[in-house]
Amino acid sequence: MGSKHGSLRKGSFGALLSGLVVLAIAAVALAGWATGRHLLASMGDSFVPMAPDTALSFIILGLSLVLLSTCRQSYFRPIRYSAFLVASIATLRLVESVSSIDLNVDRWLFRFPLDWFGPKQAGYMAVTSAACSLCISTSLFLTTMSGRKANAGDIADTLAIVASSIGLGIVLVYALGAPMHYSRTTIPMALNTAVAFCVLGGGVLIVPTLQDSIVLSALKGQRLVVPIDRKILGGFGLVLGLVLSLSTVSYQTICQFLEPSRPVIASVTRALIAPSLLLVSIMAVLTVTYFAVRRELAQGHRIEADGRKAKIFLDSIIENVPAMIFVKDVRELRFIRFNKAGEEILGFSREEMIGKNDYDLFPKEQADLFTAKDRDLLAGNSVVDIPEEPIQTKHKELRFIHTRKIALKDDQGDSTHIIGISEDITQHKLAEETIRESEEKFRNVFEHSPIGNSLTTCDGTVRVNNEFCALVGYSEEELSTIDWRDITHPDDIDESQRVLSTLIAGENDHARYQKRYIHKSGKIVWADVSAFLQKDKKGKPLFIVTSNNDITERKRAYEALELVNTQLETANKELESFSYSVSHDLRAPLRSIDGFSQALLKDYNDNLDETGKDFLRRVRAASQKMANLIDDLLKLSRIARSEMHRERVNLTMVARETAEELQKTQPARRVEFIIADGVTAYGDPHLLRVGMENLLGNSWKFTGKNPAARIEFGATHGDGRAVYYIRDNGVGFDMAYADKLFGAFQRLHPNSEFEGTGIGLATVQRIIHRHNGRVWAEGKINEGATFYFSL
Amino acid sequence: MEDDQRTILLVEDNPDDELLTLRALEENKIKNTVVVAHDGVEALEYLFGTGAYKGRDLSVMPQVILLDIKLPRIDGLEVLRRLRADQRTTLLPSVILTSSREEQDIIRGYKLGANSYIRKPVDFDQFAEAVRQLGLYWLVLNETPKPRRG
Structure with missing residues (x-):
């Protein structure tokens, strides 16, 4: 990131500058020692000069800082060695100072006379300088370790702050003009040394490292630590440095006063207090740092815990989303994540899915498709939407899913994962399929129906089938420009309009009516119309479908039938008046013939011989x-x-009554009637009675010569309907003439044998035919006859 | 039977039937005056004293009317309807004597107020017997209300 790189450069430049300044200060001081010019080493006539080994230490530390500012890891090792060397010098000086063992560390570089710069203990490294040196070198050492060891950077930064704070404090003491005393063992820090420590500490603090220390980032305000921590840390380090510097000065002053009277106490004080103070202050800084770090760590834990919570939250979302979610790695396109909805859709458990790729799970052509889409995605599209793809479940069931694939990218913009979100659209697709099928069915019925169909939507679009075009003689295109009224017979427009209005008003959802169309050729076409109004869910009319059955022929036939019926009625009326005439007018002459014959026989009896009388009788x-x-x-x-008038007629009763009547006409005859019980028929009661009377009368007549006459009536079954029969043991008939039995005036026996007009059986046949039934007879001469009828 | 002024009105267009009916009455010794009307118009003229019978004493009304149905000009049923509609004749016993045996005629006859319906048999002997019974019933047995003057 740009800003980060920028701050790195800035930091490294500052560190480089610091290193160069320190080198310059140390070089000047060394030059002073080498040439014996006090001013170069002390920066003031009354000031203490920087000790030569201090200057040497600065040279090493400054160089190290310059190297460190390059941020090159290859320099880290020499830097560590250099730091170790400086730390060793400082440690030796501290040991010398505390133990009063004179190792003459100060004399290793320059064997200058002790009074080079006067009688004072110049040329010895001050104890505070040694402590600061130790801090800085350790800080440098740890800075190079900051990428490897936890907290190394933090300790390094803390030590750098301590050292530069002490330096700053000393500079302040100089500025305030506090007296600086020398003794054999107490040497104040030189001004230039203090300045150098200030600069060096700052440089180490700002030098860029592999990993920002918590402390530094706190100072920079980059981490999630509240700003107050930065103030505490910085302020604390600063105050501590000042206090330390002031106390160093004051304890030296105390020692100055004690020296003459209580030399032992002074020396002990000198020997113990300085390092103790130093140690205490270092420990204080470390303690504060420790708490800051702990606090920071706690913050980290909290963040981590928050992260865990966030992960659980996210997992729960992924798991419970009602859509299949899967994640694949980009290298081998293997599934690495799979959710519950996915298990439900595909039937595979996540254990079966994870680690497999499409080819392991799905048929090849499907896997080819999925993989192709994955490749598309990785080739540059950040999102791939697949509106519909077939997928085979574990149970070999075909489902359809709508999938969106997204490539997950890292900082460098390289794809790391593919996330897929799929919705099961099988039901939707099936529903679509059903709708499509149903639409097709409707279209087929509509198009190929042998009835003329039209569909008119509310916006006026008209669809018709071929049959409708044939019915009215117009093509579909022509019809789309014609109002229905233009092809409707003027007399039928109002009625059609009324029916359509009731449909649209919602009084009915379908209606049936007849209307006349005017064919393109001008002829009238009668149609039986069935109209149906389709509404949407809210009841708003969508379209009207009409089915128009061409009934012109039927109408014509009906009209013809009507005509025939009228003619028939007329004929019937004529027949009636004819019958009337027959019954009235034909009988009148007969009465005259009979009446006057009788008058002749009576009034002229004496004038007639027997033959004449016989003639008149005839x-x-x-x-x-x-x-x-x-x-x-x-x-x-x-x-x-x-x-x-059809109703259920009890034929058994009719037979019994008729038998009684017949018996009364000839009481002397002995005839056995065998009449079955419970025989009924559905027909006109009067006609059936007449029929039964004729049949039974027929049998009665033709059994007249049989002294043991027997007449049976009953019913059997044939062809699924009741067959009634009347059987006698009379004279029977020759089956050769069976077809003549039922003809009017047809007789098989001479009148001399059996009287009759030949109308009886004709009447029976007429009655049975009027019931749409059938009558027939079986018989043999002298062996009786059986008459059957069914209704 | 005594000859009285209780008349019989015979409405009959067929002279043969007229003759045979009179013969049957004679054979049965029915001596009542028989007024013969040869069609419906004549019958109504007699009954209401109009036309040829203008000025007839309307206090004399037939004891029974023997009415054929099929008649010229005005048929028997219409005659029946008109005499039933008139206060003077509404109670006169009327017997339909006809060749017709049509159910319709019988029903209409009774509906219009016929007192009896008799079909003339072809056999004269049977006819004579029917006439005998008619005379006995309507001229002897039957009681009629006193004719009211209009």
């Missing part, structure tokens, strides 16, 4: 017979004309 019999014929014919025509 005339009377013939007129009687003709009257009977007329009556029977009338009955027959009445049966054909009478209205039918």
